[in-house]
Amino acid sequence: MLPALARTSLRASHVSAAARTAVAARHLSTSQVNSDVNRVTVFGAGLMGAGIAQISAQANLKVTLCDVTDKALEVEWSGWTNPGSCSPLSSRTRQAKVTTRKIKPTDIDRNGLNIISKSVARVAKKKAPEDVEGFTQRVLANIETTTDTEKAVSNTDLVVEAIIENIKIKRDLFGYLDKKAPASTIFASNTSSLSITEIAEACSDARQANFAGLHFFNPVPAMKLVEVIKTDKTSEETFKTLYEITKKMGKVPVSCRDTPGFIVNRLLVPYMLEAIRMIERGDATAEDIDTAMKLGAGYPMGPFELLDFVGLDTTQYIADGWVEKAKDGAVPLELVTPPQVLKDLVKKGELGRKSGKGFYDYSDAKK
Ligand SMILES: NC(=O)c1ccc[n+]([C@@H]2O[C@H](COP(=O)([O-])OP(=O)(O)OC[C@H]3O[C@@H](n4cnc5c(N)ncnc54)[C@H](O)[C@@H]3O)[C@@H](O)[C@H]2O)c1
Numbered sequence: 392m393l394p395a396l397a398r399t400s401l402r403a404s405h406v407s408a409a410a411r412t413a414v415a416a417r418h419l420s421t422s423q424v425n426s427d428v429n430r431v432t433v434f435g436a437g438l439m440g441a442g443i444a445q446i447s448a449q450a451n452l453k454v455t456l457c458d459v460t461d462k463a464l465e466v467e468w469s470g471w472t473n474p475g476s477c478s479p480l481s482s483r484t485r486q487a488k489v490t491t492r493k494i495k496p497t498d499i500d501r502n503g504l505n506i507i508s509k510s511v512a513r514v515a516k517k518k519a520p521e522d523v524e525g526f527t528q529r530v531l532a533n534i535e536t537t538t539d540t541e542k543a544v545s546n547t548d549l550v551v552e553a554i555i556e557n558i559k560i561k562r563d564l565f566g567y568l569d570k571k572a573p574a575s576t577i578f579a580s581n582t583s584s585l586s587i588t589e590i591a592e593a594c595s596d597a598r599q600a601n602f603a604g605l606h607f608f609n610p611v612p613a614m615k616l617v618e619v620i621k622t623d624k625t626s627e628e629t630f631k632t633l634y635e636i637t638k639k640m641g642k643v644p645v646s647c648r649d650t651p652g653f654i655v656n657r658l659l660v661p662y663m664l665e666a667i668r669m670i671e672r673g674d675a676t677a678e679d680i681d682t683a684m685k686l687g688a689g690y691p692m693g694p695f696e697l698l699d700f701v702g703l704d705t706t707q708y709i710a711d712g713w714v715e716k717a718k719d720g721a722v723p724l725e726l727v728t729p730p731q732v733l734k735d736l737v738k739k740g741e742l743g744r745k746s747g748k749g750f751y752d753y754s755d756a757k758k
Pocket of ligand 1: 434435436437438439440457458459460463552553554555556557560564581582583584606607608609
């Protein structure tokens, strides 16, 4: 491991000559990594990005949350008892480009700062019941927001990308960031189904050594697991740094090669698709399959409850992507071909919990 060089010392006005030399050497090297991560930039202030920003801030890292739209970064003040004296934003954050347009209720579930504010308050009740407000403010004070992509990475140790699941858009973003971020900054993608290698190839060879996957699970603050994904080019130092930083974030890291679905989805998606094929063949009902897997295999949810939770469109999207990969032999075609029942439900807009109906009906809100 490289000797740790705290970023704070880089910003101090009295940076020593030795430190300046060390920094210069690091920037000249082709694949050096800043293994002392203090600043994290998260791209995408949606469901996952908000969670990643939150756990990073809880670990006392300085976080910049960046999105293309202000809508994802606005604050719904009504959740705060006394917004005047209890602003959830630090002074640095207030200087950032945060607008206060009234947001529609439909925006709220995908709005990063609202997701974080509510979630941190829940964590605070458990972790610091005697000082919920103080805990919440300390965490939120570690987060600043911006829509300025270049500024967001000008001085960061780690970039975690959690934007839309689209390879071209992810590659465009990383290709741009590669030119703007310090050479030692580590890049990580939270993609669920895309190849980390293919995303990383948008960057220079040197950056590809500092590039890996960090696959968090939803909801991020509650789910302990993170899959750390190594490509053939990921350096050992990058991998180790990510492994350690996820532990600092309170997670349990596991290591996996860059293979479709990594560990969890590689096993889970074919299992869910086979459960759908079982009802297509008339082997059993969705209810009985769910009961069987909960009581017989000890799973907390049955496959159809899980499908409705994940979203049927998301599942079909992953399966469709893997059908393409099957052509290169990366995954067996029969395991990943989306069943007709799944395609029909997606076509009808019955996507699971989020649309009110999927394999189960949620309109009475009992399920
Ligand atoms: N939702 C899940 O259960 C889950 C679980 C694990 C991993 N993932 C992965 O995490 C990523 C994000 O998923 P999500 O559910 O949080 O999505 P989301 O739709 O909730 O949020 C995506 C956010 O990214 C923003 N965005 C789009 N392009 C951007 C850009 N160029 N720069 C900055 N921001 C940009 C959007 O405005 C939006 O706010 C995807 O790659 C997804 O596969 C999702």
